[in-house]
Amino acid sequence: MTIKEVCSKFNVSPDTLRYYERVGVIPEVRRTSGGIRDYSDDDIKWVETATCFRSAGMPIELLIEYVKLYQEGDHTISARCDLLKEARERILIERKKFDDALKKMDYKIKVYENAVETGKLEWNKDNNCCCCNKS
Amino acid sequence: MTIKEVCSKFNVSPDTLRYYERVGVIPEVRRTSGGIRDYSDDDIKWVETATCFRSAGMPIELLIEYVKLYQEGDHTISARCDLLKEARERILIERKKFDDALKKMDYKIKVYENAVETGKLEWNKDNNCCCCNKS
DNA sequence: TATTGACTTGGAGTTAACTCTAAGGTATAT
DNA sequence: ATATACCTTAGAGTTAACTCCAAGTCAATA
Numbered sequence: 001m002t003i004k005e006v007c008s009k010f011n012v013s014p015d016t017l018r019y020y021e022r023v024g025v026i027p028e029v030r031r032t033s034g035g036i037r038d039y040s041d042d043d044i045k046w047v048e049t050a051t052c053f054r055s056a057g058m059p060i061e062l063l064i065e066y067v068k069l070y071q072e073g074d075h076t077i078s079a080r081c082d083l084l085k086e087a088r089e090r091i092l093i094e095r096k097k098f099d100d101a102l103k104k105m106d107y108k109i110k111v112y113e114n115a116v117e118t119g120k121l122e123w124n125k126d127n128n129c130c131c132c133n134k135s
Numbered sequence: 136m137t138i139k140e141v142c143s144k145f146n147v148s149p150d151t152l153r154y155y156e157r158v159g160v161i162p163e164v165r166r167t168s169g170g171i172r173d174y175s176d177d178d179i180k181w182v183e184t185a186t187c188f189r190s191a192g193m194p195i196e197l198l199i200e201y202v203k204l205y206q207e208g209d210h211t212i213s214a215r216c217d218l219l220k221e222a223r224e225r226i227l228i229e230r231k232k233f234d235d236a237l238k239k240m241d242y243k244i245k246v247y248e249n250a251v252e253t254g255k256l257e258w259n260k261d262n263n264c265c266c267c268n269k270s
Numbered sequence: 271t272a273t274t275g276a277c278t279t280g281g282a283g284t285t286a287a288c289t290c291t292a293a294g295g296t297a298t299a300t
Numbered sequence: 301a302t303a304t305a306c307c308t309t310a311g312a313g314t315t316a317a318c319t320c321c322a323a324g325t326c327a328a329t330a
Binding site: 284292 | 306312315319324327329
């Protein structure tokens with residue numbers, strides 16, 4: 001598969017894919033006799049993993065570390081497992097922050113929608129919710 | 136409340152709070168006669184909102200826009216509401232990406248944990264899951 | 271009252287993750 | 301055969317969001 005095809009498959013730029021390969025976020029991709037990248041099925045799976053994990057905010061450094069461990073062979077399996085578990089915890093923490101923000105937003109949206117209808121802002125006076133009354 | 140107290144309350148640096156104020160992520164904070172910031176309850180609510188929304192990846196620019204609208208008065212209520220709804224949609228999209236990554240990680244962790252136990256990697260051959268078999 | 275530590279501003283520097291540029295090679299349609 | 305579109309590398313530039321620095325002021329303690 002050409003770089004262009006992989007790009008449109010995962011919605012990333014060619015520059016990004018070349019950058020990922022250069023810094024080691026994915027293993028090296030085989031070239032044609034002309035020197036042009038030809039992504040194998042495995043390469044594509046690496047790109048899939050990389051873009052998926054990156055989309056979840058997993059830092060490049062962690063992905064590089066993972067690829068390094070992978071290339072060292074099977075004796076790094078438990079290290080890779082630990083790395084993934086740690087990454088998992090981080091993502092759970094981040095997701096919690098998203099949920100907190102959503103809660104706050106939902107409250108504010110409700111107040112504003114009510115204001116658009118009735119013509120006046122009515123913040124919850126007892127402040128029992130997660131949100132501030134003002135702003 | 137002093138800048139230091141606000142910092143430890145929301146776990147951000149003084150530099151960050153001063154930066155937020157300077158660029159308009161929060162409205163201007165009143166100073167003491169000596170020129171030192173003294174955060175009011177409302178200021179603190181603004182900081183709470185800002186840090187909460189930033190933690191969810193909401194860009195600075197959006198927060199600045201929100202504060203601007205707020206300062207223009209009540210005729211911007213529906214615009215503020217629209218802004219929050221759009222932000223909400225974005226966060227839902229981002230959270231979906233987190234869930235996708237978590238799914239992939241959980242599968243990989245399971246495979247690796249099994250490998251640590253049994254001594255060999257057993258990727259799901261029929262590839263019915265969201266994940267790649269290799270990597 | 272002197273020292274210590276925290277505060278102020280304006281502006282420069284840093285970091286992660288791309289993104290672009292230059293100079294040139296490859297592949298395909300006319 | 302040549303134009304066009306896409307590919308290559310190395311390295312420089314960009315962007316968001318801080319983070320640090322210098323030079324000076326303020327406040328609490330010994």
